[in-house]
Amino acid sequence: xxxxxxxxxxxxxxxxxxxxxxxxxxxxxxxxxxxxxxxxxxxxxxxxxxxxxxxxxxxxxxxxxxxxxxxxxxxxxxxxxxxxxxxxxxxxxxxxxxxxxxxxxxxxxxxxxxxxxxxxxxxxxxxxxxxxxxxxxxxxxxxxxxxxxxxxxxxxxxxxxxxxxxxxxxxxxxxxxxxxxxxxxxxxxxxxxxxxxxxxxxxxxxxxxxxxxxxxxxxxxxxxxxxxxxxxxxxxxxxxxxxxxxxxxxxxxxxxxxxxxxxxxxxxxxxxxxxxxxxxxxxxxxxxxxxxxxxxxxxxxxxxxxxxxxxxxxxxxxxxxxxxxxxxxxxxxxxxxxxxxxxxxxxxxxx
Amino acid sequence: xxxxxxxxxxxxxxxxxxxxxxxxxxxxxxxxxxxxxxxxxxxxxxxxxxxxxxxxxxxxxxxxxxxxxxxxxxxxxxxxxxxxxxxxxxxxxxxxxxxxxxxxxxxxxxxxxxxxxxxxxxxxxxxxxxxxxxxxxxxxxxxxxxxxxxxxxxxxxxxxxxxxxxxxxxxxxxxxxxxxxxxxxxxxxxxxxxxxxxxxxxxxxxxxxxxxxxxxxxxxxxxxxxxxxxxxxxxxxxxxxxxxxxxxxxxxxxxxxxxxxxxxxxxxxxxxxxxxxxxxxxxxxxxxxxxxxxxxxxxxxxxxxxxxxxxxxxxxxxxxxxxxxxxxxxxxxxxxxxxxxxxxxxxxxxx
Numbered sequence: 063x064x065x066x067x068x069x070x071x072x073x074x075x076x077x078x079x080x081x082x083x084x085x086x087x088x089x090x091x092x093x094x095x096x097x098x099x100x101x102x103x104x105x106x107x108x109x110x111x112x113x114x115x116x117x118x119x120x121x122x123x124x125x126x127x128x129x130x131x132x133x134x135x136x137x138x139x140x141x142x143x144x145x146x147x148x149x150x151x152x153x154x155x156x157x158x159x160x161x162x163x164x165x166x167x168x169x170x171x172x173x174x175x176x177x178x179x180x181x182x183x184x185x186x187x188x189x190x191x192x193x194x195x196x197x198x199x200x201x202x203x204x205x206x207x208x209x210x211x212x213x214x215x216x217x218x219x220x221x222x223x224x225x226x227x228x229x230x231x232x233x234x235x236x237x238x239x240x241x242x243x244x245x246x247x248x249x250x251x252x253x254x255x256x257x258x259x260x261x262x263x264x265x266x267x268x269x270x271x272x273x274x275x276x277x278x279x280x281x282x283x284x285x286x287x288x289x290x291x292x293x294x295x296x297x298x299x300x301x302x303x304x305x306x307x308x309x310x311x312x313x314x315x316x317x318x319x320x321x322x323x324x325x326x327x328x329x330x331x332x333x334x335x336x337x338x339x340x341x342x343x344x345x346x347x348x349x350x351x352x353x354x355x356x357x358x359x360x361x362x363x364x365x366x367x368x369x370x371x372x373x374x375x376x377x378x379x380x381x382x383x384x385x386x387x388x389x390x391x392x393x394x395x396x397x398x399x400x401x402x403x404x405x406x407x408x409x410x411x412x413x
Numbered sequence: 414x415x416x417x418x419x420x421x422x423x424x425x426x427x428x429x430x431x432x433x434x435x436x437x438x439x440x441x442x443x444x445x446x447x448x449x450x451x452x453x454x455x456x457x458x459x460x461x462x463x464x465x466x467x468x469x470x471x472x473x474x475x476x477x478x479x480x481x482x483x484x485x486x487x488x489x490x491x492x493x494x495x496x497x498x499x500x501x502x503x504x505x506x507x508x509x510x511x512x513x514x515x516x517x518x519x520x521x522x523x524x525x526x527x528x529x530x531x532x533x534x535x536x537x538x539x540x541x542x543x544x545x546x547x548x549x550x551x552x553x554x555x556x557x558x559x560x561x562x563x564x565x566x567x568x569x570x571x572x573x574x575x576x577x578x579x580x581x582x583x584x585x586x587x588x589x590x591x592x593x594x595x596x597x598x599x600x601x602x603x604x605x606x607x608x609x610x611x612x613x614x615x616x617x618x619x620x621x622x623x624x625x626x627x628x629x630x631x632x633x634x635x636x637x638x639x640x641x642x643x644x645x646x647x648x649x650x651x652x653x654x655x656x657x658x659x660x661x662x663x664x665x666x667x668x669x670x671x672x673x674x675x676x677x678x679x680x681x682x683x684x685x686x687x688x689x690x691x692x693x694x695x696x697x698x699x700x701x702x703x704x705x706x707x708x709x710x711x712x713x714x715x716x717x718x719x720x721x722x723x724x725x726x727x728x729x730x731x732x733x734x735x736x737x738x739x740x741x742x743x744x745x746x747x748x749x750x751x752x753x754x755x756x757x758x759x760x761x762x763x764x
Contacts, residue, residue: 212729214565214674216567216659216672218569218622218661218663220597222598229594229597229598230594233591233592233593233594234592236587236590236591236592237591237592239587239591240584240587240588240590240591241584241585241587241588242584243580243581243584245666246571246580246665246666246667246710246711246714247573247580247666247667247714247715248714248715249711249712249713249714249715249716250711250712252711253711253712264705265705265709265711266711269664269665269666269710269711270665270709270710270711271569271663271665271670271709271710272707272709273670273672273707273708273709273722273723273737274702274705274707274723278702278703281683281725281726281728282683282700282702282723282724282725283725283728284702291728291729302729303729304727304729304730305728305729306674306727306728306729306730306733306735307735308567308672308674308723308735308737310569310670310672310737312569312622312663312664313620313663313664313665314597314620314621314622314664315596315597315598315620316597316598319622319624319661321567321624321659321661321672323565323657323659323674332632332633349633351625351629351633351635352629354615354616354625356623356624356625357624358616358621358622358623358624359597359620359621359622360597360600360601360603360604360616360617360620360621361600361601361604362600363597363598363599363600364598364599364600365600371624372624372625372633372659373633374632374633374634375632376655376657377632377634377642377656377657378563378642378653378654378655378656378657379655379657382657384657384658384659386624386659386661
């Protein structure tokens with residue numbers, strides 16, 4: 063069979079840009095690559111695999127002849143257009159939240175559960191939430207070794223998780239507050255300095271942490287917190303996994319971090335966990351506090367793996383581990399996981 | 414009895430400055446207030462209760478006639494000088510970590526466990542760690558209602574937790590990175606922009622989160638993480654309380670936050686917890702995410718209470734609550750808790 067045709071839907075977005083970077087640097091499995099975006103962006107050209115490609119409008123016809131279509135677009139756009147792409151014969155790898163929890167849609171993190179794709183993939187395949195993807199890369203191999211029972215999670219999520227407008231807003235705010243040593247030391251003065259333009263955030267992000275990400279879901283939980291619970295359960299196939307998560311936005315550009323407390327069925331040791339993670343695909347072990355080595359966004363940004371460190375056995379529970387994970391939310395949290403999933407589909411489609 | 418004489422040891426430090434502010438604004442129970450600092454700072458004058466007071470050198474004689482001495486100085490200075498102050502007849506309220514876990518030293522958070530002071534206080538009394546103090550204000554009333562069994566904690570600690578040098582370092586770094594929209598988006602470029610001067614932190618703090626606070630303690634735990642466990646146990650009188658904490662420094666000037674997962678003996682409800690916290694002393698309930706109301710450092714800074722919000726019952730455990738707490742680490746986390754404790758001593762000494 064000829065190499066499959068790939069569509070990149072949302073090619074002009076910030077995740078789309080990382081997708082094109084990845085397609086240009088990874089082992090190439092694709093025939094034609096077709097860039098698709100909103101009508102507003104159509105007509106532009108973008109570089110991919112060393113050549114300039116035109117951006118086409120998002121229409122039903124744009125999917126004719128497409129084998130695999132990667133979507134990174136807002137939820138409502140994905141809800142409308144992914145089924146249309148499927149009806150035109152494409153398998154869709156969607157990075158929105160819309161389809162992830164549907165029973166017949168595989169939710170994929172390739173290094174963890176690629177087998178859910180099956181051998182005749184069709185329809186829609188979902189790529190995991192950004193925070194889930196980074197975290198699950200470390201949690202899954204420990205689950206396979208010790209049998210996961212419970213997760214208590216607290217996140218440190220970056221501005222780019224809400225797109226380039228989040229990054230721009232953070233930098234604008236930092237410009238207003240940096241260097242004035244009183245700012246952040248007196249009540250209300252950061253709000254005053256930042257002004258009314260909060261961008262996509264519910265409060266100023268500079269010199270602050272905002273314990274809210276996503277939309278109101280239910281009983282006080284945010285949509286982001288429920289994703290951590292529900293997607294973890296689905297990806298690991300653990301329908302009764304106990305999960306409590308608190309999602310917090312921090313003034314970081316890119317790189318989502320999670321403080322993880324994981325309780326297992328079997329007793330654990332920190333050294334055993336380190337050994338498991340040292341051998342895990344897509345994981346970098348960074349665990350030497352005395353040498354200043356622990357996972358941090360400024361180091362993980364721009365890299366593919368999940369960085370894991372601060373590994374400790376709980377002092378009061380021999381079945382529990384505490385650790386810290388950081389991953390690039392634009393890569394494993396979005397573009398990379400989608401591209402890896404699409405590549406697996408390319409292999410299956412070529413059989 | 415005449416009003417007691419108070420000494421403020423470390424009066425010229427950043428916590429000392431907040432102590433003098435508080436002494437000038439709270440109901441006044443003191444006779445003479447004597448300011449004491451290192452020889453280097455002696456001879457300066459500072460304002461307190463509307464008058465300019467000279468700063469005296471830290472000597473044994475400086476404590477003669479002192480009834481209560483508040484200490485906010487480095488651990489080694491406290492270890493040396495607090496016993497000397499006691500030998501001169503003062504009761505010491507110490508904000509260092511040196512004496513907190515000694516069996517005969519009360520560890521006090523006044524609204525929670527003032528009874529440990531007893532009626533004839535003498536010797537050394539310790540004030541709790543900054544993160545512990547903010548967190549325990551919310552946890553203690555819930556414990557009294559539901560019976561606490563376990564805490565899983567993740568902190569978001571500010572730069573001023575390590576003193577003014579932390580604040581200065583953060584602002585210097587922010588000046589170097591603010592506005593350059595590529596910074597934080599590419600690997601290593603924040604480290605390059607910040608340069609080698611990390612101040613008191615093990616890594617750049619601007620545009621980053623650093624999962625390390627304090628010194629190496631044992632088995633991979635930091636001293637700060639062990640304080641959260643050991644001080645919580647002592648303050649609540651729960652010798653078998655299970656505690657796992659991950660301490661993380663964030664680019665915030667002042668205001669320590671904690672994501673709390675608390676497991677109780679009895680079943681809980683979010684509304685019940687809100688009712689408990691609405692009536693708790695030293696707590697402000699800020700829990701309306703749809704209106705953008707949750708606890709944040711930029712709002713809590715400069716205020717006395719612990720701000721508590723994001724209260725949810727765990728979806729998979731009817732005995733567990735998740736919530737978020739923010740407190741001003743210079744106030745309840747340091748100066749305020751010390752001043753409140755000293756005021757209780759003043760009452761006891763006046764009996």
